[in-house]
Amino acid sequence: MARQAFQGLTRVREKFILPDKNLLRWFPGHMAKGLDQIQSTLKNLDAIIEVHDARIPFAGRNPQIRNITKIRPHILLLTKSDLADDKHRERIVHKIKEEGIRNIFHMNCKHKYVTNYIKNTVFPSIWQEIESSASYRREGDTDYHLMIVGVPNVGKSTILNKLRETFTNKGKGALVGAKCGVTTSVMNKVRVSNNPSVFVYDTPGILTPYIPDIEVGMRLALCGCIPYHLVGEEQIVDYMLFWMNKRKHYAYMETYNISEPTDDVYQFLTHVAKEKKMVLKVKKSKFFQEATEEEKFKPDFHAVAGSILRDFQNGDFGKILLDDEALAMDSRQVRTNGEL
Template sequence: MKITASFLQHFRKEFIFPSKDVTHFFPQHMAKGLNKMQRTLATVDYVIEVHDARIPLSGRNRQFKETLAVRPHLLILNKMDLTDLKYKRNVIQRLKANQGVQEVVYTNCKQEKSGTVKTLLIPKLTEVLMGTARFHREGLDHYNILIIGLPNVGKSSLINAMRHLHSGKGKATPVGPHAGVTRSVLEKIKVSHSPLIYVYDTPGIMMPNIEDMDVGMKLALCGTLTDHLVGYDMIVDYLLFWLNSHGYFKYVKYFNLSQPTDDIFQFLSNVAKLYNVVEKRKSPSGEYVYKPNFDLAAKYVLRAFREGQLGCYNLDEDIVQSVTN
C-alpha cells in the first residue's frame, strides 16, 4: 500500500517517556571496573574505545574523556553492518570537531574475518604504537592496550578478532547479545606476538547518569541497558515511534502487517499472532482464554531490529542532520 502523509497525521509527534527512570544504571561491578581501569593507565600505551555505530554521537561515557586525555586513543564505531553508512563522513567530522576524538574507525568485529580489522584497524594501531613516545615505558618489549566502552558494544568481539587475525587462535573472551557478558574487572590477553601486544578487556561501563531519556531509550534499543529493567514493550514502543516518525516502514512487511501502526499493543498483538506466542489464562467465569504474550512478542521485535532485519539505521541521524544542514 502507498503510505500517505494524511494516513500518518494522527501518529504521535513526540514520545511520552515512561515513569521508570532509565538514566541511572551503574551496578557495583561497573564502579569497581572504572576505578581499577583508571589505576591501570600508568601501564597502558594506547586506549581503544568501542562504541555502537548506530548511536555514534549519543551515550558515550563522559568519564572516559579523562582516560582518553592522557593516552593516544582510537574510537571504534562497531556494528557498522547495522547502521546507515551514508552519515559516516559527517559523523567522523562531528566526533573530531566536537568530542575531542583523534581517530575514528568503523568496524564489524562480529565477523572475525572482517576486512576492516585487518586493513584499517591493525595498520592504524601499529602506526601509532611505533610512532608514539612511551615516556616511562620506553625500552619495554611489549605494548599494553586498554579496551573500554559501554556494555554490549563489541569489545570482546574486537579482542577475539584481533587475536584470531594475529595468532589464528579461537575466542579468548565470551561474547553475547546482551549487556554485561564481561564482568571480570581487568583481564590481560595476548593478541599479537610481533609486536608483542596485550589488551586489557574491561566490563562495559555506563555513565552514572545518562544525559536524558531519549539517549537512554536509544541505548536500550541497542542493548547496552538490560532489557527487563527498562521494559521490553517500552523499548519496542520507542522503536515503533522512531521508525514511524522517520518514515521507515520495513517493519510492516517483515511482520506481515496490512499497514503501519502507532499502537504498541495492536502491534505486539499482531507479532504474537504471527509467532504464535500466547498465554492460556482462566477467566473469572472459569473459561480459558488465550492472550498475546507481549514480552515474548517484544523480544522477537528487538531481536529483528538488533540483527538488522528491520533495516540499518543511525539512531542519531537527527543530530547529524542538525549539524550539517
C-alpha cells in the same frame, strides 16, 4: 505502499514519554569499580581502543571514558556497521574528529574478511598513534599494552577475540554474550600477538551514572546497552515504534505483514503475536464458554516484545542510524553560521 500507509496514520507522537525516568538508571557496582581499575591501569598502557555501536555513534559515549582517552593514544571502532545506515558516514566521522579523535573505523565483526581489515588497516593506525606519542613508552619495555573500553554490549570482548584470532590463530580470550554485562571486571591481560608482543585488557562496559536525556537512554536500551528487563521490553518496542513512525520508516509493516502503520504499541504487539503465534491460553472462567475462539487466547506481550527486539538486532527493519537528530542539529548550526 509507504505513502498510502502514512495517509492512514492520522497522528504521530512528537515526544516520547517514559513513565518512570529511573528505569534508565543503571550503574551497578562493577561499573564504578571498573572505572577505578581502568584509571589505575592507565600508567601501563600504550594505547586505548574505544568501541561503540555504529547505530548510535554519539549517544551514550561515557564522558568519563572520553577524559581518560585524551591522555593516551586513542582509536575509535564503530562496530555493527552492517546494521547502521551509512549514507551519513562522512559527516559522522567529521563530527567525531572535532572531539580530537583522528582514527575512526567502521567494523562488522561478522564479516569474513574482518581479520584482514584488522591486520592491514586498524593495527597499523594503532602503531602510528603509539609511535607518534613515544613519550608514553616505558624505557626497556618490549611489550605493548592496549585496553578496550566502551559502554556495555557494543562488542568489546568480540574485538579482543578477533585481535587474538588475527595474530595468533588461537581461540577466545574473553567471554562474549548477547546480553550486556558479561564482562564485570578489568580482566588479566590477554596476549593477542607474539611479534610484536601485544597484550590487551578487556574491561566492563561503563555507562554514565546519570542519563539526562530520555531519548539517549532509550536508544541505548534499544541497542541492548542497557538490559532490556530494566527498562521493559514493551517500553523499548514502544520507543522503536515512535522512532520509526516519526521518520516515516515503515519497514516493520512489511516485516510483520501489517496493512497500515500504528502508533499504538499494544495494537502492534497484538498483531505481531498473532503473526508469530505467540499467544497464551486464557484460563477457564464462567465466560469462557461464551467467548469466541480468538478471545480464548491472549498475546504474550513480554515474549513477543523480546522477539521484536531480536528482529531489530538482526537488522530485519533495514539499516538504521538512531542518532540522526544529532547530525540534523549539527546541520542547522552550520546553516546558522552561514557556511552552507
